[in-house]
Amino acid sequence: MISAERIPNNVNLSSDKRLQRALEHWQPKFLHWWREMGPHGFQDYHQVYLRTAISVDPSGWAHFEYVKLPEYRWGIFLAEPVADRRIGFGQFKGRPVWQEVPGEFRNPLRRLIVTQGDTEPASVEQQRMLGQCCPSLYDLRNLFQVNVEEGRHLWAMVYLLHSYFGRDGRDEAEELLARTSGNADKPRMLEAFNAPIETWLDFFAFAMFTDRDGKSQLLSLSESSLDPLSRTTRFMLTEESHHLFVGDTGLSRIVDRTCQLMKQSGFSEDVRTLGGIDLPMIQRHVNFWFSLSLDLHGGEISSNAANYFINGLKGRAEEQKHADDHVLAEDVYMLGSQEVPMRNALNEVLRDWYQQDCLHGVERWNKKIAGHGIDFRFVLPDRKFHRHIGVYAGQHFDPSGHALSAEEWERRRDEWLPSAADTAYLKSLQAAPVFEPGRFANYIAPPLRGINQKPINFEYVRTEA
Ligand SMILES: [Fe+2]
Ligand SMILES: [Fe+2]
Numbered sequence: 175m176i177s178a179e180r181i182p183n184n185v186n187l188s189s190d191k192r193l194q195r196a197l198e199h200w201q202p203k204f205l206h207w208w209r210e211m212g213p214h215g216f217q218d219y220h221q222v223y224l225r226t227a228i229s230v231d232p233s234g235w236a237h238f239e240y241v242k243l244p245e246y247r248w249g250i251f252l253a254e255p256v257a258d259r260r261i262g263f264g265q266f267k268g269r270p271v272w273q274e275v276p277g278e279f280r281n282p283l284r285r286l287i288v289t290q291g292d293t294e295p296a297s298v299e300q301q302r303m304l305g306q307c308c309p310s311l312y313d314l315r316n317l318f319q320v321n322v323e324e325g326r327h328l329w330a331m332v333y334l335l336h337s338y339f340g341r342d343g344r345d346e347a348e349e350l351l352a353r354t355s356g357n358a359d360k361p362r363m364l365e366a367f368n369a370p371i372e373t374w375l376d377f378f379a380f381a382m383f384t385d386r387d388g389k390s391q392l393l394s395l396s397e398s399s400l401d402p403l404s405r406t407t408r409f410m411l412t413e414e415s416h417h418l419f420v421g422d423t424g425l426s427r428i429v430d431r432t433c434q435l436m437k438q439s440g441f442s443e444d445v446r447t448l449g450g451i452d453l454p455m456i457q458r459h460v461n462f463w464f465s466l467s468l469d470l471h472g473g474e475i476s477s478n479a480a481n482y483f484i485n486g487l488k489g490r491a492e493e494q495k496h497a498d499d500h501v502l503a504e505d506v507y508m509l510g511s512q513e514v515p516m517r518n519a520l521n522e523v524l525r526d527w528y529q530q531d532c533l534h535g536v537e538r539w540n541k542k543i544a545g546h547g548i549d550f551r552f553v554l555p556d557r558k559f560h561r562h563i564g565v566y567a568g569q570h571f572d573p574s575g576h577a578l579s580a581e582e583w584e585r586r587r588d589e590w591l592p593s594a595a596d597t598a599y600l601k602s603l604q605a606a607p608v609f610e611p612g613r614f615a616n617y618i619a620p621p622l623r624g625i626n627q628k629p630i631n632f633e634y635v636r637t638e639a
Contacts, residue, residue, distance in 0.1 A: 182228045182249035185333070196336040200347055204328070207351045208244060211299045213321055215306060216635075217244055222318045223625065223634045225416075227251055227326070230409055238626045240636070246322045250333045253408035261399040262493050263500035264486040271401040275338045279485055282478075283400060284339050286488060288346050289363055290391060290407075291331030292353065294324045296367035297380070299355035303370070304377055307604040309615035313374070315625065315634035316420045320381065323413045330406045338402065365562065366466040373600040374618075375428065375451060375459050376592075381421025382535060383463040387470040389414050390491055390528045397489025422535045423621060428456065429539050430619040433546035441548065449603060449616045453543070453550050458592045460552060461573055464532060465560035471528060472521040473564040474509055480517040490520065491527045529554065560591065609635075 181187060181201075187194055209217055216222075221240040228237045230251050241247075259271045275283055298321045308314040328350060335343035353360045356368045366384055371377050392414060396407040428451055435450035436442060445452050472479060482488040483502070490496060498505060507519035516523075536552050543550055556575030558566045570583035573590050588595075603617050612631025614620050624630045 182247050184230055185250050193337055203351050213305050214302045219638050221636050221638060223315055224319055248326045248329045250329055251409045252405035261486045262397055263489045264484050266486045267500055271399050273401055282487055287331050287334050291328055291350050292363045293367055294327040296355045296362040298324050300371045308607050309374055309618045310608050311611055311634040320417045320420055327410050330410055366470055374604055375600055378421050378424030379459045379463040381417050382425055383467040385417040386531060387467040390524050393491035394488050397493045399486035426539055427619040429542055431617055433548055436548060451617050455596055457552055461555045462591050464554055468557060469563040471525045474522050475514055475518050476521050479520040483517050483520050490523055
């Protein structure tokens with residue numbers, strides 16, 4: 175038996191016996207999955223200084239305490255309802271939002287929820303070995319915070335499946351634990367979630383760029399006419415911003431350290447002799463994770479995207495900021511020189527939003543580099559570069575968007591994307607994990623401040639006495 179108190183929630187779980195039974199059945203499977211596929215080597219003897227959401231008001235969702243990872247209280251939270259909320263776009267614009275799933279949209283809604291849900295445990299699986307090679311206790315704690323919250327995001331989607339999709343929903347909830355990242359027979363649904371993340375540079379780039387795709391998707395789902403989906407994803411966004419912070423500041427701290435080392439070595443570009451990560455290598459990781467995350471937004475021209483919008487299932491990010499009629503029956507989008515009905519180009523519209531959001535981070539890092547007096551600028555690669563989904567899949571472009579032959583692409587690929595040698599070098603840097611409070615691996619600068627106003631040398635992860 176599980177008690178409702180073990181699952182902090184604001185959905186009145188103790189009064190919903192049917193839902194409680196369904197979750198009772200699912201929870202042991204989740205915990206089994208977490209032990210098998212969650213952070214390796216940190217399940218039983220370590221306590222982590224984590225934030226647990228215990229309610230959705232500002233004082234409640236940031237409750238900090240030491241917990242063992244398997245004892246984290248994964249809860250179910252929906253953002254507070256908006257009184258008289260109306261559908262904000264598509265053919266039903268202006269009508270009241272739905273509290274139940276309309277029969278005719280059951281399949282596409284289930285598909286949207288399952289696709290989102292599948293990414294959450296996938297990233298935990300991808301990152302499960304990183305604790306073994308952490309650059310500091312501060313970073314280790316942040317990794318685990320991201321991991322438990324991705325676990326909670328899985329709970330959030332499973333809550334929707336159990337509550338609104340009956341038998342099919344329960345089956346899907348089981349499948350979310352049956353697929354695993356990189357598994358030959360049952361892989362995760364989306365490609366970016368099937369490769370292990372073995373280096374901390376990859377982890378930070380993933381949290382910066384791929385979690386930001388999560389933000390794109392959650393923003394557009396939070397516009398949904400299905401009110402429980404909207405409220406669930408709205409609360410997930412508050413947690414997602416911490417993941418983006420971890421990625422953005424992690425990369426920024428590596429950049430900072432690299433610049434310091436460059437200055438020490440008389441502005442040499444090659445900081446490897448000093449045990450640093452050179453800026454071009456960071457750029458290759460930006461190229462890789464940005465391009466994979468562009469793919470996650472789907473094809474440029476998409477009838478699915480059009481149907482989701484027309485039927486009010488999934489809107490644009492920040493729908494109300496768009497100065498149009500939110501119906502888009504007549505609007506067009508210019509895809510290069512091609513005119514496309516706007517509704518069919520909504521993946522591309524979301525990608526535009528995403529690219530802008532990424533750009534802010536890149537500009538911040540560039541300011542930092544300039545502040546060190548170093549002449550180097552990061553750039554986001556062209557949207558045609560290294561794509562596997564959409565109209566540019568199967569073609570080759572350099573990061574500036576110039577077409578290349580297959581031979582030239584093969585010859586020059588390692589200039590633009592992380593190579594096996596890059597990964598081997600990064601692994602050599604992180605071979606000795608840093609578990610001493612306040613100490614940081616040589617390749618990364620300390621953060622400006624600690625978590626929850628604790629000092630930087632706080633023991634963010636401790637072994638049980
Ligand atoms: Fe998530
Ligand atoms: Fe995330």
